[in-house]
Amino acid sequence: MEKVTERFMRYVKEYTTSDPESETYPSTVRQTVFMQKLADELREIGCSEVELDKFGYVMATVPANGFEKAPVVGFVSHVDTSPDFSGENVNPQIIEKYDGKPFQLKNGVTIDPKDFPEVLNYIGQSIITADGTTLLGADDKAGVSEIVTAAETLIKSKNIKHGKIRLGFTPDEEIGKGTDHFDVKKFGADFAFTLDGGEIGELEFENFNASGAKIKIQGRSVHPGAAKNKMINAMLVAHQIIGMLPPTQRPEHTEKYEGFFHLTQLNGNVESAEMQFIIRDHDFTKFEAKKKLLNEIVQHINFQYGKNLVELEIKDQYYNMLQKIEPVMFVVEIAKQAMLQAGVEPKIKAIRGGTDGARLSYDGLPCPNIFAGGHNFHGPYEFVPIPSMVKAVEVIVNIAQLVGKMKK
Numbered sequence: 001m002e003k004v005t006e007r008f009m010r011y012v013k014e015y016t017t018s019d020p021e022s023e024t025y026p027s028t029v030r031q032t033v034f035m036q037k038l039a040d041e042l043r044e045i046g047c048s049e050v051e052l053d054k055f056g057y058v059m060a061t062v063p064a065n066g067f068e069k070a071p072v073v074g075f076v077s078h079v080d081t082s083p084d085f086s087g088e089n090v091n092p093q094i095i096e097k098y099d100g101k102p103f104q105l106k107n108g109v110t111i112d113p114k115d116f117p118e119v120l121n122y123i124g125q126s127i128i129t130a131d132g133t134t135l136l137g138a139d140d141k142a143g144v145s146e147i148v149t150a151a152e153t154l155i156k157s158k159n160i161k162h163g164k165i166r167l168g169f170t171p172d173e174e175i176g177k178g179t180d181h182f183d184v185k186k187f188g189a190d191f192a193f194t195l196d197g198g199e200i201g202e203l204e205f206e207n208f209n210a211s212g213a214k215i216k217i218q219g220r221s222v223h224p225g226a227a228k229n230k231m232i233n234a235m236l237v238a239h240q241i242i243g244m245l246p247p248t249q250r251p252e253h254t255e256k257y258e259g260f261f262h263l264t265q266l267n268g269n270v271e272s273a274e275m276q277f278i279i280r281d282h283d284f285t286k287f288e289a290k291k292k293l294l295n296e297i298v299q300h301i302n303f304q305y306g307k308n309l310v311e312l313e314i315k316d317q318y319y320n321m322l323q324k325i326e327p328v329m330f331v332v333e334i335a336k337q338a339m340l341q342a343g344v345e346p347k348i349k350a351i352r353g354g355t356d357g358a359r360l361s362y363d364g365l366p367c368p369n370i371f372a373g374g375h376n377f378h379g380p381y382e383f384v385p386i387p388s389m390v391k392a393v394e395v396i397v398n399i400a401q402l403v404g405k406m407k408k
Helices: 002-012 029-044 117-122 139-154 234-244 283-304 322-327 330-341 354-362 385-406
Strands: 048-052 058-062 074-078 094-095 127-129 165-170 191-197 202-204 209-218 261-267 272-281 311-320 369-371 383-385
Touching: 002 127, 002 139, 002 385, 029 048, 029 058, 029 165, 058 139, 058 209, 074 139, 074 354, 074 385, 117 234, 139 165, 139 191, 139 383, 139 385, 191 202, 191 330, 191 385, 202 330, 209 234, 209 283, 234 261, 234 272, 234 283, 272 283, 283 311, 311 354, 322 354, 322 383, 330 385, 369 385, 383 385
Parallel strands: 074 165, 074 191, 191 369
Antiparallel strands: 048 058, 058 165, 094 127, 127 383, 202 369, 209 272, 209 311, 261 272
16 A cells, blocks of 8 residues: 555656647657656566657566466556646645545635545545645556556565566557557557556446547638628637537536537637537447538538638547457456456446547557546546555456466
């Protein structure tokens, strides 16, 4: 418990926010700075084949111990934190033996069971939060901490028998670029698991199909006193686009397998405006229909104004990993068994988001997702119970032992 807690408290203080506007890879130098420290730490705990490549990926090996002919299993997590909220100068703190009452952080931030009832599941446990001025970064520093702690446990515990294990740490997952340059062949695992899930017990092998949409609107600025039949207010055109999308298909009105359009950015003036959306759906047919609807809205507005006022660019980001996991469901069964051995009840659900594992699965590396323990990611209400992280470490160790007994 002390090891994974100390590691997590240290890691979240590292500023590793990714930047969606950057043209570099990784998108921020600060991620590479942390990756170098991580590579050094992996060497210190006894990992072999530790490499930080030019794209900012760190890969390492836990050498086989007793089961040299077993399949190679991998564990993957990302080091960047979301640009949705500040990840600079994170000040983690431990709420000892949570008593079930609201607890106040800075800036008027309160984690109140009335708003976040899941916190009541952790009464009596120690919980880590930030101080209310930043996100915490459990997404995915919890996963990083758990993988490194499990690796150290396996290396130091000579009586735990296992095969070769590969570790992978990625940048830029939060901006949809986490595996753009990930070399699956070099990684060399037969299958892997991302440690990037939420509450204890989560086991996921379905995720959203995802795309990003950028919209540019060219208006016409004219003095408002002489604007009749001349002015085209780009901001109001943006508002028209929003109004033509189904309001029930916004994140705040959806759950489970329901997809959405999410407006993530809007800026501009009378003369010009830009919008960014993310489009999500588990069902591929519905996903394609959402993209088609946005295209039709843009075409309608351009027809209405008699000119190409609006430009739309849609780029797919990742797809639902389900069809790649279904042929190798034994991988999921391994994770389920490892959780049960740790006294954790598996909670199989679809991810309302995505992981590096989604794209890795399409690149030939089956990669379901396992809980890392955190809640309320990407904002100041984020928290992670320490016992959940401890159990994640135990699950990783159990997986290593179970895979060790398999034949290649």
